[in-house]
Amino acid sequence: xxxxxxxxxxxxxxxxxxxxxxxxxxxxxxxxxxxxxxxxxxxxxxxxxxxxxxxxxxxxxxxxxxxxxxxxxx
Amino acid sequence: xxxxxxxxxxxxxxxxxxxxxxxxxxxxxxxxxxxxxxxxxxxxxxxxxxxxxxxxxxxxxxxxxxxxxxx
Numbered sequence: 177x178x179x180x181x182x183x184x185x186x187x188x189x190x191x192x193x194x195x196x197x198x199x200x201x202x203x204x205x206x207x208x209x210x211x212x213x214x215x216x217x218x219x220x221x222x223x224x225x226x227x228x229x230x231x232x233x234x235x236x237x238x239x240x241x242x243x244x245x246x247x248x249x250x
Numbered sequence: 251x252x253x254x255x256x257x258x259x260x261x262x263x264x265x266x267x268x269x270x271x272x273x274x275x276x277x278x279x280x281x282x283x284x285x286x287x288x289x290x291x292x293x294x295x296x297x298x299x300x301x302x303x304x305x306x307x308x309x310x311x312x313x314x315x316x317x318x319x320x321x
Contacts, residue, residue: 190266192260194261195258196259197254197256198257198259201251
């Protein structure tokens with residue numbers, strides 16, 4: 177039992193999970209930059225990789241609205 | 251239009267990450283996107299099962315983890 181608890185702790189210490197949404201397949205770098213920038217700004221961006229142009233956000237509603245508004249403005 | 255894919259971001263050390271990739275390689279049922287050596291996005295519905303498998307692997311290190319269970 178001690179071993180099991182130790183392993184369980186090990187796993188929890190060594191692994192962090194965050195629910196959310198992966199944003200990918202942007203039309204161009206500009207769209208990615210704007211969107212990832214916005215996500216960072218409002219504090220929902222958990223991880224981003226500019227080279228691969230994808231990011232992970234804890235929430236998606238505001239980003240979805242942001243994208244819609246951007247499309248309209250175009 | 252970009253896609254937003256629902257999932258769970260897993261952040262862990264490279265050793266745990268490689269075990270996850272190993273578990274996924276059987277059926278490719280867990281990982282949605284491999285991000286880097288310490289991160290991947292996993293299907294929300296599969297996280298519990300993945301944790302269970304991960305625990306099993308850590309408890310019974312049979313593949314390439316032999317001997318690493320002791321202090």
